[in-house]
Amino acid sequence: MAEKKLMYGNHAIVEGVIAAGCRFFAGYPITPQNEIPESMSVRMIEEGGVFVQTESEIAAINMLFGAAAAGKRAMTSSSSPGISLMQEGISYIAGADIPVLVVNIVRGGPGLGNIAPAQSDYYQATRGGGHGDYFTITLAPNSAQDLYEFPKLAFELAEKYRNPALILADGLLGQMMEAVEFSFEPIDPKSLPEKEWALCGCKGRERRVVRSYDLKQGRLEELNLRRAEKYAKIRSDEQRFKDEYCDDADLVVVAYGTSSRIASAAVRMAREKNLKVGLLRPITLWPFPTDVLADMSKRIENFLVVEMSCGQMIDDVKLATECRSNIQFHGRPGGGVPIPPEILKKIEAVLGGAR
């Protein structure tokens, strides 16, 4: 069995990023993700990589743009207000078809908000976030184990589709200690193939240009339509989710990240009360697992969406199910975290009402 270690979620990300063969980190301090740059400042140097504490998140995302355009796996982490500052850069990176990894340890917003865990950046993460027609591949971990494993998956997807990838966690996942199994063989960065688009000097080949603009009439429309085809392929091939007890369910709770861990406990409590309740946990938030939800909505009468926000993912549930079912919501915004009994109460209310 692989080695197991008790560690903070934020430290699990660092080890996961390094095991994924990434040797470039640039970032700026912000709570509740500070353990990531702190740990990176040691680990990247130990591994012969690059660590830069930048003057701002704007600089961090642009350093990533440079490093990734040079063909290297590169990542940054931040929390909500810092991720807002990065949106300009993410838009340019998406427009230039460059793969990078951005980790958002979400905190309460809007504005400076607070430093408590939240899920209120869902819209920003799944609707592009910056200006222009683009999407970012978005993964939602719900354990320290996921935080260790998802960077590798994120880089693989980002490179496969030449698109930025996000890991959308929250302050609770980042600060929580759990056992992490080092479940895969660390990747040697030297073993990663050279990218055929990387900027590294034009010796023996035509020069390469990385850019997000095209002023020639009609060209940008063509480029965006081609990118739309890429997004359609991601939507059809990369939907990921986990389901529990959904087969015979009268009600399915839909929740991701921290909310899905809590909802899972509520679902088990409901089952003990002989209530037929299941859980659907989206792992990819973009692409959203619409297919499974569309399928479920043909036989399941009730959905309860649980989020640590005023309700954002619920829009995607409604779109996926085409509002065929009864869709209810339980949300805790501004740093509020639900507990299993309150979700159970809501489940009982919905099922009581349904009867």
Add this chain to the structure above:
Amino acid sequence: MKKLFSRPEGLTDTLMRYCPGCGHGIVHRIIGELLIELGIRERTVGIAPVGCSVFADEYFNCDMIQPPHGRGPAVSAGIKRARPECIVFSYQGDGDLGSIGTAAIIHAAARSENITVVFINNAIFGMTGGQMAPTTLPGMKSTTSPKGRDVRKHGYPMKVCEMLASLDGPYYLERCAVDTVKNVVKTKKALKIVFQNQIDDKGFCLIEILSMCPTGWGQTPVQAKKWTGEVMSAYYSLGVYRDRSKEAK
């Protein structure tokens, strides 16, 4: 027949879109020549700014990237740190470097990123149609200071070389101009020094170049050259603001 003058291999065989009398073409040519003279074209990555010289990504015959407005120094640092074997230069105008990208340039200089910055100061926003720049001179007219820059209302211009010279980080800082043949030769000499400094891993270097914008200034190319030499150079003194190679001795 003997060929006396030709396009350097460091520039692509493309028609440049710059206005008649604009200084960008001169500076492009200098850099294009240096990429060949220093034998670095095939390991160079250039950064094109946002502004008139956004098209630099079509003109320099080397790998190029076009980042967001003002972020060239950060992108340069990312490339250079990811691939130290590459020569990285950031070509930026005064809106790009002196306005929206001020934080980026100051901190790249403070960290002494081993990059070469070519800073074109023409005292105006050219691409967007002649608006006031951070470098627009007191009293100078622009489309957003139509009665002339009033320092009480619009504030004072930024002197980038002087500002960066207050930091310990920069290795070499010089302000040049391309208004006369003599100054063009001096500019090439300065740019050669800073590309060589990067090859020698010396740290942050920037050359500011006073450059003509006849279109933005509402002048003829001849008037613009004269104005650069007489008015701009009087406010922005030419010269070396930092040379660590001299201090070391």
